[in-house]
Amino acid sequence: MLKIGVLVSGGGTNLQAIIDAIDAGKINGEIVAVVSNRKDAYALERAKKHNIETAWISKKQFVSFDEYEDALIDYFKAKNVGLVIFAGFMVILTSKFADAFKNKIINIHPSLIPSFCGKGFYGLKVHEAALAKGVKVTGATVHFVDSEADTGPIILQKAVEVKEGDTPEILQKRVMEQAEWVIFPEAVRLFAEEKLVVENNIVRRVD
Amino acid sequence: MLKIGVLVSGGGTNLQAIIDAIDAGKINGEIVAVVSNRKDAYALERAKKHNIETAWISKKQFVSFDEYEDALIDYFKAKNVGLVIFAGFMVILTSKFADAFKNKIINIHPSLIPSFCGKGFYGLKVHEAALAKGVKVTGATVHFVDSEADTGPIILQKAVEVKEGDTPEILQKRVMEQAEWVIFPEAVRLFAEEKLVVENNIVRRVD
Numbered sequence: 001m002l003k004i005g006v007l008v009s010g011g012g013t014n015l016q017a018i019i020d021a022i023d024a025g026k027i028n029g030e031i032v033a034v035v036s037n038r039k040d041a042y043a044l045e046r047a048k049k050h051n052i053e054t055a056w057i058s059k060k061q062f063v064s065f066d067e068y069e070d071a072l073i074d075y076f077k078a079k080n081v082g083l084v085i086f087a088g089f090m091v092i093l094t095s096k097f098a099d100a101f102k103n104k105i106i107n108i109h110p111s112l113i114p115s116f117c118g119k120g121f122y123g124l125k126v127h128e129a130a131l132a133k134g135v136k137v138t139g140a141t142v143h144f145v146d147s148e149a150d151t152g153p154i155i156l157q158k159a160v161e162v163k164e165g166d167t168p169e170i171l172q173k174r175v176m177e178q179a180e181w182v183i184f185p186e187a188v189r190l191f192a193e194e195k196l197v198v199e200n201n202i203v204r205r206v207d
Numbered sequence: 208m209l210k211i212g213v214l215v216s217g218g219g220t221n222l223q224a225i226i227d228a229i230d231a232g233k234i235n236g237e238i239v240a241v242v243s244n245r246k247d248a249y250a251l252e253r254a255k256k257h258n259i260e261t262a263w264i265s266k267k268q269f270v271s272f273d274e275y276e277d278a279l280i281d282y283f284k285a286k287n288v289g290l291v292i293f294a295g296f297m298v299i300l301t302s303k304f305a306d307a308f309k310n311k312i313i314n315i316h317p318s319l320i321p322s323f324c325g326k327g328f329y330g331l332k333v334h335e336a337a338l339a340k341g342v343k344v345t346g347a348t349v350h351f352v353d354s355e356a357d358t359g360p361i362i363l364q365k366a367v368e369v370k371e372g373d374t375p376e377i378l379q380k381r382v383m384e385q386a387e388w389v390i391f392p393e394a395v396r397l398f399a400e401e402k403l404v405v406e407n408n409i410v411r412r413v414d
Contacts, residue, residue: 112344112366115322134409137319137364139344157344159319159366164412202341205371 002029002192005081007072007089008036012043013176014087014108014184019050021185029192032079035072037091059091069093073100083191086145087184090122095147103153103198105145106191108184110175112139112157127168127175136162138171140179142187144198153203155196156183209236209399212288214279214296215243219250220383221294221315221391226257228392236399239286242279244298266298276300280307290398293352294391297329302354310360310405312352313398315391317382319364320348334375334382343369345378347386349394351405360410362403363390 006015015034021027034047035055044054057075059068073096076084086107098105109117109126115138116129130138139159146152158179162171190196190205197204213222222241228234241254242262251261264282266275279300283291284307293314305312316324316333323336323345337345346366353359365386369378397403397412404411 112319112322113342114340115319132409133321134361135320135364136361137346137366139366154341154343157342159344159346202339 002027002082003032003080004029004083004085004188005076005079006031006034006043006047006085006087007091008034008041008043008087009038009090010041010043010088012041012046012087014180015043015085016046017181018085018087018185018188019046019052021189023050027185027189027192029083029188032081033075035075037089043087065094066096069097073097076101083188085188098145098147103144106142106155106187107145107152108180109141109143110138110172110180111141112137112159113141113143113154117141118151124168124172127171130162131166131168131171138162138175140175140183142183144203153198153201155187155190155203158183209234209289210239210287211236211290211292211395212283212286213238213241213250213254213292213294214298215241215248215250215294216245216297217248217250217295219248219253219294221387222250222292223253224388225292225294225392225395226253226259228396230257234392234396234399236290236395239288240282242282244296250294272301273303276304280304283308290395292395305352305354310351313349313362313394314352314359315387316348316350317345317379317387318348319344319346319366320350320361324348325358331375331379334378337369338373338375338378345369345382347382347390349390351410360405360408362394362397362410365390 008015031052033053035057036044037058039056047054057071059065062068084101084105111126116126137159141157142155144152160175160178195206197206215222238259240260242264243251244265246263254261264278266272269275291308291312318333323333344366348364349362351359367382367385402413404413
């Protein structure tokens with residue numbers, strides 16, 4: 001069974017969606033650790049409620065970013081993690097981490113990549129940019145993480161309608177409910193069943 | 208009733224979608240002229256079949272691009288055109304034309320803008336780029352035309368799924384059928400009913 005490590009920074013609603021999918025028997029895997037860079041992240045509480053091991057590993061605890069990154073790698077390697085999930089993880093790691101878990105890290109981004117992604121596009125800022133551009137369709141993307149922000153191979157995407165009168169907050173909620181919490185567990189399920197193959201930076205489904 | 212001028216270069220399937228919507232009584236407008244830069248564009252045959260006036264106006268007929276553009280403007284102004292539609296029109300006009308029909312020109316682009324748009328992205332090249340990036344969702348965008356390529360206010364967008372094994376041609380056909388031929392007539396309908404307002408480069412619907 002796939003051992004999953006999760007990195008979080010905040011409320012953990014995407015973590016919850018994956019926990020729920022596992023509890024419902026949809027994903028052939030188990031979360032072996034939830035690690036936060038913030039001690040007070042509510043995501044840690046969610047993990048504890050489901051008897052999942054948690055850890056607080058922050059760069060404050062290390063003399064260099066390099067050592068912080070090594071600690072994260074060592075922690076997950078020691079647990080034989082076969083998949084690392086970034087579930088609202090707000091730290092940008094280097095290619096060292098990406099290389100340590102090549103094609104074994106997945107992230108969710110709240111837009112249809114390549115729109116509204118890359119440096120500076122995170123959280124509400126993504127939805128603010130979409131509304132400022134006046135798009136009528138946005139969505140979410142689950143992708144493998146490579147060494148640059150939001151550039152890795154795309155696993156799944158789902159479109160969401162932008163409506164008249166949307167604020168960034170309203171749009172964020174709709175994208176979470178209609179897209180993120182749907183495609184993130186689905187991508188983990190496909191990964192756990194070994195149905196994803198990356199060729200030339202493109203994800204293909206094998207059945 | 209709204210008088211519509213259409214600019215074409217090729218087969219005219221989007222023109223046909225609009226003609227059909229008018230014939231079905233869905234659009235409160237009439238096409239008063241279809242103008243092609245190419246003499247042999249099949250779109251001209253489609254127009255003739257519906258007794259719509261056609262013209263061949265090419266830059267070859269003028270000593271400068273400026274005069275060509277003036278001729279197009281004069282032609283449509285003489286017909287009291289209140290809306291100009293670019294239906295697969297492959298010539299890039301300058302801001303002179305855009306200013307002559309400000310917020311009265313609409314174009315369709317075969318992607319979800321701001322993805323895969325701008326210079327060099329036209330026709331099959333758009334779908335080739337989408338497949339090369341490995342996106343799982345693409346679509347089409349109807350927008351007002353301003354002085355730059357594909358940057359004008361977005362009127363409507365519709366998402367289309369990318370499927371395993373898609374070629375640019377297969378994807379192009381699906382985007383046309385599921386998105387372009389749906390949202391282009393719908394955008395013309397909304398324009399004809401004066402339900403579109405542009406504020407700060409964003410299109411709002413008024414009912």
